Structure formats: C-alpha cells, structure tokens
Amino acid sequence: MDKSGKLILVPTPIGNLQDITLRAIEVLKNADVVLAEDTRVSSKLMKHLEIEKRLVSHHKFNEHKTVNSIVQQIEMGSLVALISDAGTPAISDPGFLLVRSCVENQIEVECLPGATALIPALAVSGLPTEKFVFEGFLPQKKGRQTRLKFLAEETRTMILYESPFRLVKALNQLATFLGEDRQACVCRELSKMFEEVKRGSLNELENYYTEHPPKGEIVIVVEGNNGK
Template sequence: MSTLFLVATPIGNLKDFSPRAVEVLNSVDYIACEDTRTSSKLLQAYQINKPTFSFHQHNEHKKVDYLTDLLMSGSQVALITDAGMPGISDPGFLASRAAHQKGIPVVVIPGPDAATTALAGSGLPCDRYVFEGFLPHKKGRQKRLKELAEEERTIILYESPNRLIKLLRELGEYFGKERLAAVCRELTKTYEEITRAPLSDLQQNYENRDSVKGEIVVIIAGKKYSE
C-alpha cells in the first residue's frame, strides 16, 4: 500500500539527519520538497537520488492533487521541508490532510524543529506552551498581541531578521518591558546564539547591532512567570 512519509530535516546542521530518515528517502519513489534547490544539498550530502518536485506555499493547492494522484497510483511519496518538520509553518498539513481523506496511511519520521529546540534552550518553562508561528503582519496583529499578553503559557514565535526589532518593541509595549524572553538565532549552525533577558534589554541589544541575520525563534515567558 502507498504511504505518505512526512520526514523531518535538519534545521541547520546536516549531521542531525537520522538514519531512519535517510533509509525512508532512499526507499520512496518521489520526494516532495519545499524548495528543490535547498533540498538538493541535503540529498546530495546523503547520496539520495530520487525524483523530486516542489511543494510550497505558492503551489500547494495545485500540487496536492498531483501528490495524491501519485499515491493513489501506487507510488510511495516522502514530503520534506527546507528545515524542520513538515506542516509547521509550511503547507505540509494540506498534504497530510489530503492523504487521510483518501484513506492513504501517513507516517511521520520525527526529527528536529526550531520551535522545540529553541524552547528547550531558552531556560523558560517547557511544560506548557503555545506555538504561534509568525504573527499577522497587519490585519489582526494588535489584537493578537493583546490576547497573547494575557497568555500564562510560554509563547513561541517565529520572526524574520529584518522584523525582529519591530517585534521586540511591540512585545515590550503589550507584554511589559520586564517580561522575560529569549531570542534564539541560527540554531544548530556555526553562529548559534540564545540571548535571554527582559524584553527591554533584548530590544536594546539588537538595536545596537549593525545587522541581524539568520533564522529566528522568540520565546516569551507566560504572564505569571517570575524568577
């Protein structure tokens, strides 16, 4: 029977790829990639030679039918993202949903993801947390910030380098400048950095830098947390 494999990929360090993930990718007929150019580096590093096709936020609805047609015809298909777990802040969930709707088994090959890696390294409570991904850029952003300011669980946000300072300013405004948080940047890569401090200090830290680069996760303590 055909199976859709959701395969987690390294978030930075290619050595984090699991032997089981390599075995699965070598066994399938096709690999759906968020970006075939990015994925080619990983596949080449592990000498995986399988047909690939793109599956990303700009073509996911069109490619869902293609992917399910492959599965229904008897092909084994794996879905990978540029980094981390398929379905987390990418359209992978559409593929998983479509497979379930067609009665096709879905198997997850676990691995690293930036959200829980940052959470574990932040030194903030990990027992209860809420993952928000990227906040809305415009519509609904202020409302969501107000709601999250009352959240008692640890909060996980994704942000781009060029919008980090704006985010830290907004968090200080809505959450209070003394709310403890951590900015986790370039996780598992050469210049990995976790900076943990009150929001006001984090804002000042990054405003004083010439530039901010890399993939970023921001972890914020819940409303009632104190040290």
C-alpha cells in the first residue's frame, strides 16, 4: 500500500474483537506510527491481531503537546494511524485536534469506515432513524440544564453517551426536561457478551435502572419532540 505521509483514522471494535475490517488490519500492519488513546487497552487488540507494533500514547491529556511533532513526522513521509480505545477516533475520543492540524497543514487525512456505538444503538432503538442528532456526552455541570432545555425542543431522534454511574441521574433529568412519557432506548455493552437493549418511556427506564444498577458502556437514544 502507498506509504506516503498521511494520517489515517482507524476504527476499532467497541467490544467484540472480531468487529474490525480487513482494511483496518492492513493499515495497522503497514503504519510507521500507531497512536493509541490507551496503549494498555490497544495492546490487547494488537496482540489479538498478531501485529507487533510499538504504540505511542495520544490522549486528551497530552494531545496538545504532541500534535506538532506528529504533524512533522507525517510531513517527513510517515504513515500515521490513530486508534482510540473503542470505536472511531475523534468521535467523543481524541483526534479532532490532530485532524484539524493536519488539515491546516494540507496533510491528507483518511478515515476508514468501521465500528461505532451510536449507529447500532439508533438502528435497534425502534425510534425514527431518518433524521437524528448525536449529542455525545452532556455537559457534566456548567451548561447541562441549558442543554437539556434546548434538547426538549429537538424534533430529531437524539443519541447520547453516558457513564453507567450517571445513567439513572441522566434519565431522571431527561424525564424532567423532556417529559416522563418520552420514548427512549438504553443500549448497554453493545457487541459484547452481556449486551442489553431496553426500550420504554424515560420514566420506565429510570425505574428499571434504579432497581438494576448498570455496568459497561451506555448509549441512550431518545425520541424527538413530536408535538404531543
């Protein structure tokens, strides 16, 4: 494959290690540098794929300091692959700053299609899929209520990421601002052994997860405001 200087974003499995494309494997094998959000997590995937490659840390705590040196490496002809712990880099994960810097320096950036949690969650939710908005993680403190008030008027299906430790609180707040009867779907541990999909009103889901404290990665899909 062409190894001229380039940045390639490589989606990685969100749970099941089999969910990686042949093209992604080829890129990881041929990359001069593989940037990883957490080298300990990514080393397990690389071992599973039988790829021996040194991983370089690139995460939210050091990305501001490392962007320039990475850009320089690419400008010198290096093929750099960026992976996150799970899913597609730069989507609620590190990557945006590096991509922006590459674009500003007229460096080619490519993103492979692949695993992401938001699309499977939307597809199985049973909620309208023709128009949707991805909100990622809601603000933790400042601006949270303002955002929830804004979302109360959103007519498109909404997709949010949430921590299992904050799920019940998030469902409670969504019910408060959007209405207890607003339909929603909580997807937990997608593609993993204990995958769980629960559908119902925000109030019903809050009650369920209050009685059954969740674990693992969480995606919340919420019905848009249909005027009822």
